[in-house]
Amino acid sequence: MDKRIYFLMIISFVIGMVELIISGILDLIAGDLHVSIGQAGLLITVFAVIFAVASPILLVMTAKIERKRLTLVCLYIFLIGCIVTVFAPTFSILFIGRIILGISGALLIILCLVMAPSLAGEQYKGRAIGIVSVGVSASLVLGVPIGLILGTNFGWRAPFILITVLTALSIIGVHVFMGRITPKPQIxxxxxxxxxxxxxxxxxxxxxxxxxxxxxxxxxxxxxxxxxxxxxxxxxxxxxxxxxxxxxxxxxxxxxxxxxxxxxxxxxxxxxxxxxxxxxxxxxxxxxxxxxxxxxxxxxxxxxxxxxxxxxxxxxxxxxxxxxxxxxxxxxxxxxxxxxxxxxxxxxxxxxxxxxxxxxxxxxxxxxxxxxxxxxxxxxxxxxxxxxx
The missing domain is CATH 1.20.1250.20 (MFS general substrate transporter like domains)
Known part of the structure; x- marks a missing residue:
């Protein structure tokens, strides 16, 4: 099986961490940015809604773009969202950061899911999707405890510093390891x-x-x-x-x-x-x-x-x-x-x-x-x- 599929799994893990990592540190965010926990919870809501709605729309809009190039563009936008989140001075700026992360992350996850079976070939397509799913499931499972441990010990921005570093490493990895992947003919x-x-x-x-x-x-x-x-x-x-x-x-x-x-x-x-x-x-x-x-x-x-x-x-x-x-x-x-x-x-x-x-x-x-x-x-x-x- 193509080893690049495992790299897609790593990317999906990094992107997926953002979705629920914030759940364990809502009280820390609320206290630092002077909002209620209910308001802080909107950071989860807006991400989930954008994630659900944006991916099919963005996939159609970007159907003609070569897949490696599109992945890099999305990763750079995701990196910007991470930086905005880390340095957000107010809740409004943090909210904007979550929107940027939600839009770029939604397309990145679906790109990993659609590229994996095309790299694997017909006989391994189920396993390829399963490998990418391992990255997503691992991020959802480990996101909360990682966020809780880092946030409690180093502040709520610490988990997002980790994600920023991992995103930067993913960008380097895509540049070095991912070859060109031609998109399917547009329907x-x-x-x-x-x-x-x-x-x-x-x-x-x-x-x-x-x-x-x-x-x-x-x-x-x-x-x-x-x-x-x-x-x-x-x-x-x-x-x-x-x-x-x-x-x-x-x-x-x-x-x-x-x-x-x-x-x-x-x-x-x-x-x-x-x-x-x-x-x-x-x-x-x-x-x-x-x-x-x-x-x-x-x-x-x-x-x-x-x-x-x-x-x-x-x-x-x-x-x-x-x-x-x-x-x-x-x-x-x-x-x-x-x-x-x-x-x-x-x-x-x-x-x-x-x-x-x-x-x-x-x-x-x-x-x-x-x-x-x-x-x-x-x-x-x-x-x-x-x-x-």
Whole structure:
């Protein structure tokens, strides 16, 4: 497999760190810049929304640009966003920095996802996407603890100094190691959007949104859930998050491998069936620690194992518009994170934290239903094929 794919994984790790690294230092930012924690939380919201909306639009706008050049341009803009963030004297400037990071980061992540399978070749495309997903999942898992440790000891700007340095090293790496990558022939936007007349694609994107919503309902409020249902102390809670994180990182690679070995369709159906069952079993394992940790590891793995299989599936359905589909799938994932966090908040405030596994499980069951319908339905005949007939 092309070694440049692993470099794309490193880039995706650096970019992905920015998304959630700020979560553990909101109080430090609020205190230093004299805003409320709620206002500081808008820094997460604006990044997530931009990340979800910007990537498909930017991908279409930059379709003709050679990929190495485009990656470098985005990395330089991302570096500017890092510098603005590090030296931001006010909350407004910091907010602008987050917007710059969100726009450039959104396109960089999707570039890594679309370049990886083209570098790997047909037989390794699932594994290539899975490797890039390892970088994304590792950044999301490690971002919060890294931000918390550096922010607590050296101030809230310290994590962003680290990201600035890593971004600069990534720019050097792209200049030295990445060769020219010619973009695929541009497909008119109207023709790309026409792919959504194929309900297999629409159901696939809906599946991503639903399962990530279910996952986020549980994960966003996992700490209070543990505090309410177990006797684990703070140290054990940290260990649990580390175990989950390690499992999630492994899950991205395993999902890509299974997609290549079993096929994307079987991988998604099996993974979502097990995933949904886990959430309904989970509440009954909190007093049986060996089973609890087994379920925890499986949950972590499955939370990121489905994404590379879904990416491969979307490529198989309509390879001529695969880039825009992967971008929209990435958007569906982030919108699911946002929706799950909001729904989980409502459940915790109005019902009980004990309800969140069941609520999350319901959404994952819905995602299982949509993916079964998608993979079992016949592929819609393309417009060109109809005209040829």
């Amino acid at each position: 008119p936007l109207r023709q790309q959007l026409a792919a959504f007349k194929n309900h297999k694609i629409t159901l696939g994107l809906t599946t991503t949104f639903l399962y990530m919503t279910g996952h986020s309902i549980m994960y966003a409020y996992f700490k209070p859930y543990l505090e309410a249902t177990t006797d684990f102390n703070a140290n054990w809670v940290s260990v649990i998050y580390l175990i989950f994180g390690f499992a999630a990182v492994c899950g991205g690679g395993i999902g890509g491998l299974l997609a290549d070995l079993l096929g994307s369709r079987k991988t998604m159906v099996i993974a979502l069936a097990v995933f949904s069952a886990l959430f309904f079993v989970f509440p009954y394992t909190t007093v049986f620690y060996p089973i609890f940790f087994l379920i925890l590891i499986l949950w972590g793995m499955l939370s990121w194992a489905i994404s590379p299989a879904m990416q491969s599936y979307l490529i198989e359905i309509a390879p001529e518009s695969s880039e825009i589909q992967q971008s929209l799938n990435n958007s569906s994932l982030h919108l699911g994170v946002a929706a799950g966090s909001v729904i989980g908040a409502g459940i915790v405030d109005t019902l009980s934290v004990n309800v969140i596994p069941f609520a999350g499980g319901l959404f994952i069951i819905l995602s299982l239903i949509t993916v079964v319908i998608s993979v079992s339905s016949k592929k819609k005949t393309s417009y060109k094929t109809k005209n040829a007939i």
